[in-house]
Amino acid sequence: MGTVATPVVELDAVTKRYGAVEAVRGISLRIVAGEVVAMLGPNGAGKTTSVGLMLGLRVPTSGAVRLFGLPPTDRRARSRAGVMLQESGTTSVLTPREIVRLFGTYYPAPMPPEQALALAGLTDKADARIGTLSGGQRQRLYLALAVCGNPDVLFLDEPTVGMDVEARRAFATSIQTLAAAGKTVLFTTHYLREAEELARRIVVIDRGVVIADASPRELMGRVAAKRVAFTAVGAVPSGAFAGLPVAALENANGHVRFLTGEPEAVLRALFARGVELRDLEVVGANLEEAFLSLTRREEPA
Amino acid sequence: MSAVAPVLPMLLAQTRSELVTRWRVPAFSVTSLALPILFYTFFALPFARQTFPNGVSVGAYLLASFAAYAVGSVMVYGFGINVAIERAQKVDVLMRATPVPPGVVITAKVIGALVFSLFSVILLILYGVVVAGVRQDLSVWVDVTARLLVGSLPFVTLGFAIGYGSGPNAAPALANIIYLPLSFASGLFMPVSQLPGFVQRMAPYLPSYHYGQLAWSAVGAPTEPIGVSLAWLAGYTALFLAIAVRAYRREETRKFG
Numbered sequence: 001m002g003t004v005a006t007p008v009v010e011l012d013a014v015t016k017r018y019g020a021v022e023a024v025r026g027i028s029l030r031i032v033a034g035e036v037v038a039m040l041g042p043n044g045a046g047k048t049t050s051v052g053l054m055l056g057l058r059v060p061t062s063g064a065v066r067l068f069g070l071p072p073t074d075r076r077a078r079s080r081a082g083v084m085l086q087e088s089g090t091t092s093v094l095t096p097r098e099i100v101r102l103f104g105t106y107y108p109a110p111m112p113p114e115q116a117l118a119l120a121g122l123t124d125k126a127d128a129r130i131g132t133l134s135g136g137q138r139q140r141l142y143l144a145l146a147v148c149g150n151p152d153v154l155f156l157d158e159p160t161v162g163m164d165v166e167a168r169r170a171f172a173t174s175i176q177t178l179a180a181a182g183k184t185v186l187f188t189t190h191y192l193r194e195a196e197e198l199a200r201r202i203v204v205i206d207r208g209v210v211i212a213d214a215s216p217r218e219l220m221g222r223v224a225a226k227r228v229a230f231t232a233v234g235a236v237p238s239g240a241f242a243g244l245p246v247a248a249l250e251n252a253n254g255h256v257r258f259l260t261g262e263p264e265a266v267l268r269a270l271f272a273r274g275v276e277l278r279d280l281e282v283v284g285a286n287l288e289e290a291f292l293s294l295t296r297r298e299e300p301a
Numbered sequence: 302m303s304a305v306a307p308v309l310p311m312l313l314a315q316t317r318s319e320l321v322t323r324w325r326v327p328a329f330s331v332t333s334l335a336l337p338i339l340f341y342t343f344f345a346l347p348f349a350r351q352t353f354p355n356g357v358s359v360g361a362y363l364l365a366s367f368a369a370y371a372v373g374s375v376m377v378y379g380f381g382i383n384v385a386i387e388r389a390q391k392v393d394v395l396m397r398a399t400p401v402p403p404g405v406v407i408t409a410k411v412i413g414a415l416v417f418s419l420f421s422v423i424l425l426i427l428y429g430v431v432v433a434g435v436r437q438d439l440s441v442w443v444d445v446t447a448r449l450l451v452g453s454l455p456f457v458t459l460g461f462a463i464g465y466g467s468g469p470n471a472a473p474a475l476a477n478i479i480y481l482p483l484s485f486a487s488g489l490f491m492p493v494s495q496l497p498g499f500v501q502r503m504a505p506y507l508p509s510y511h512y513g514q515l516a517w518s519a520v521g522a523p524t525e526p527i528g529v530s531l532a533w534l535a536g537y538t539a540l541f542l543a544i545a546v547r548a549y550r551r552e553e554t555r556k557f558g
Contacts, residue, residue: 055398057557076304078400085398089390093325094318105314106401108306145395155398
């Protein structure tokens with residue numbers, strides 16, 4: 001047995017509080033070299049804060065953060081990381097080629113600017129002013145800036161926001177290329193489909209805690225939810241759903257909808273509690289609904 | 302392979318980007334290169350070939366004044382507006398996540414501003430010599446330029462104070478409302494002796510007045526001892542630096558706490 005390799009990223013019982021808001025409520029996570037990890041969760045789940053903590057952009061309230069075994073603010077650690085942040089900007093009067101060349105000088109062994117631009121699919125806009133780029137092209141520029149230093153790990157916060165379908169596909173190809181080259185990749189998204197397609201590991205975050213950490217296949221098995229809808233005949237007795245494994249429950253004038261992994265058991269209980277219904281529909285939930293059922297399962301009734 | 306990139310190429314590339322960026326923003330490049338020449342044309346050209354009773358050339362005296370105005374404006378507007386905009390665009394957040402040391406970025410900004418100031422002063426002096434027919438030894442102009450670049454620190458720190466203390470919309474207004482009256486009241490647009498009485502009494506307390514002294518003494522005008530000028534400039538540097546650091550720290554806590 002050799003020595004255990006230092007993890008690329010290590011969070012140990014990390015919390016982060018902004019005033020009264022606890023954005024991260026105790027996350028422990030290890031990411032090792034070569035992993036492609038999606039951090040999945042709804043808006044406000046704590047994804048951006050988690051990435052900020054990993055990069056040393058934010059100081060944890062408690063707990064420890066390590067990047068390549070070093071404090072994330074250490075230049076040696078940062079020199080091995082490429083970063084694409086949400087809503088960060090660049091000077092608009094430079095061209096992509098100029099700024100990629102500039103960022104290359106920050107790193108000890110950068111790739112040629114042309115290679116970074118090609119990898120991000122921005123070659124044809126390399127000499128345009130950044131101010132004239134579309135939202136999707138700007139995202140590609142940020143990807144080029146993230147890879148130009150030839151980093152060992154890439155942190156991509158909501159990388160596909162603002163991209164159209166074609167740009168998303170190009171982005172997926174870029175990520176696969178990087179993963180094939182042995183890079184460690186961590187990206188955040190609120191699309192389950194994107195996480196499932198690109199990552200080999202999905203960490204689901206909700207309200208500042210990790211609620212699932214599994215391979216896409218495992219996770220899909222766990223969230224195989226059904227959408228149930230019916231019209232109640234007469235009033236639904238209060239407490240009819242008490243203790244039942246349902247999520248996203250709605251009752252609009254007797255038109256009842258909810259998500260559940262066990263439709264038969266739920267319906268049996270409802271009948272037993274005196275609920276009368278018609279127009280029953282049970283369909284497979286789509287991915288977003290399935291994800292919703294996973295993240296909201298623990299919500300108190 | 303070394304674990305981190307060497308600093309010197311990084312600094313050179315960063316400085317180059319600063320200069321290119323400044324050059325390509327007309328609001329900045331036109332203001333700092335053309336405005337001093339325009340002001341010199343209005344305020345000084347008609348009297349450029351006259352001399353003061355003490356024998357000092359009016360054209361040279363006002364060229365020194367507007368050179369001081371030009372360098373100060375590059376610093377105040379450059380840092381004030383540029384830093385405020387970068388903060389608003391969150392350029393600072395992205396830079397912060399890269400391995401570039403913050404000192405490299407700030408040093409590049411200062412070098413870029415000094416180079417731009419140098420351009421601005423050279424253009425202005427060329428204009429004065431060629432168009433206005435002002436005659437002085439080359440060594441005088443070199444002396445004026447060197448003194449103004451070295452003495453510009455209070456305006457660098459004033460720029461940073463505006464850039465970190467205000468937003469992208471407020472910064473240009475704030476820079477104007479501070480810098481223009483300051484220049485006027487310090488005798489950079491016309492000699493202090495020709496200003497209204499209450500302004501004359503105020504002038505000796507202003508940083509631009511003592512900055513102007515550095516340039517005026519280089520063209521032979523009687524001025525306060527250079528030590529006094531430098532002491533005032535050092536004091537204002539410390540004051541503006543304290544304000545800038547305070548604003549910077551407040552932002553640090555909010556953005557990166």
